[in-house]
Amino acid sequence: MSDIEKLIEETKKKLAQLKERQRIERAAERKRLSAENRKADSRHKMLVGIGILQAIKNKRMSEQQLIALISDGITNQSDREFLKQFYDIPMPTATALAAPAHADAQQQ
Structure with missing residues (x-):
């Protein structure tokens, strides 16, 4: 193998290492931003x-x-069940929860 071929192989290895490092750094940045x-x-x-x-405490x-x-x-x-311990929240039927609030407006 000639010196030029060796240099090309070393450069390819270095490039692969740098690409992997870049991939890891980008993943770490995405994780940090997500957090x-x-x-x-x-x-x-x-x-x-x-x-x-x-506002409730101050009567506003x-x-x-x-x-x-x-x-x-x-x-x-489950969120509604949790809040029921603090407030008297009506528990709608499953079909009422599944229907979007704006469904009536769309039908007109």
Whole structure:
């Protein structure tokens, strides 16, 4: 094998190593960004919840308004069951949960 062929083979190996390193670094960056996004989403939800609970405490929002928000916005059955320990949330039938709220508007 000539010196040029050896150099080409070494360069190919080096390129493969660099590509693998780049792949690993990109995966680590995606993982970091995903974790940051989950953390920001959780913080956002927590702060909105704190604001709503504070509004109820300060009588700017009634508990009935909160129950209406929960009834409209939280459709996951296990989440609703969890919240029932804090609020008197009506438990709709499975078909009512499956139908989107805007379905009536689409039929007209």
